[in-house]
Amino acid sequence: MLRRQFISATAAFAGSGLWALQASAAAAQGGAPAAPGCGKPVYLTFDTGHMGIAQFVAQVLQKHRVPVTFFAANEPTKEGGSSLGDFWAPWWKARAEEGHRLASHTYDHMYWMADIRDSATGQVTHFKVRPSAGERANQTFVVSADEYCAEIAKAANRLESITGHKTLPLYRAPGGKTSPALIAAAQKGGYQQVGWAAAGFLGDELPSDRYPNDKLLDRALKNIRSGDILLAHLGIWSRKDPWAPAVLEPLIVGLLERGFCFRTLAEHPAYQGWIARPHAA
Secondary structure (H helix, E strand, O other): OHHHHHHHHHHHHHOOOOOOOOOOHHHHOOOOOOOOOOOOEEEEEEEOOOOOOHHHHHHHHHHOOOOOEEEEOOOEOOOOOEOOOHHHHHHHHHHHHOOOEEEEOOOOOEEEEEEEEOOOOOOEEEEEEEEOOOOOOOOOEEEEHHHHHHHHHHHHHHHHHHHOOOOOOEEOOHHHOOOHHHHHHHHHOOOEEOOOOOOOEOOOOOOOOOOOHHHHHHHHHHHOOOOOEEEEEOOOOOOOOOOHHHHHHHHHHHHHHOOOEEOOHHHOHHHHHHHHOOOOO
16 A cells, blocks of 8 residues: 555656755854845755655645755665665655755765774774664774765765766765764765754654654744754654654744745755865766
């Protein structure tokens, strides 16, 4: 049933056109210059998750003509596959064709744990990491800067192969966990790290008994400011009362009524210069 519903919904959409320390101050705080034709822009972003709400999210975005930026990793999903597997390929292709922008979240959802320094020079040479997906899920090991960049590129390349659309030269580190050395390594590899605004943390990762949806919605509508990058996910396993069905559409409508408009990160002033640079393929 899930597969039939998925294919049906994807076919219906495909024809339409439509706090983090690691973020730069301009990207993580309000007051950024307005995007063209948009006086109070906000930048809604989604990271992957179990994908159980992905179709609902796509419907709401299409209904309100809201463009967003998706950061994708190859995470386990509710139907038993993975978020960048063949089952979800048509979904990603449809989103790209609707005008949403795509970027990497590392292929195996690889968390940075610590910098590894050379004992003689004190320079960071490697990183301790722990992916939550893939063959080495929940194992802690060490990678070089080049290996970490290859992990970012792997997700970006997969997105490009299944959508036919170029990804943004941006990425989001899982959990927002980074270090200056990690950010520098990613930049050297062609990818700029993207965080989110404090008010833009929409809370879908939090336990729903302590952070019910109505409180999360009220907080977001009170605190979000122009220029903020907002963060949500395409399904969180641990949250018992799912966030999106209760909050996403009221949040979008509420922000629109307050004079905000939605843009992708391709139009964010903190990243436009980086995106315009030539980057290695």
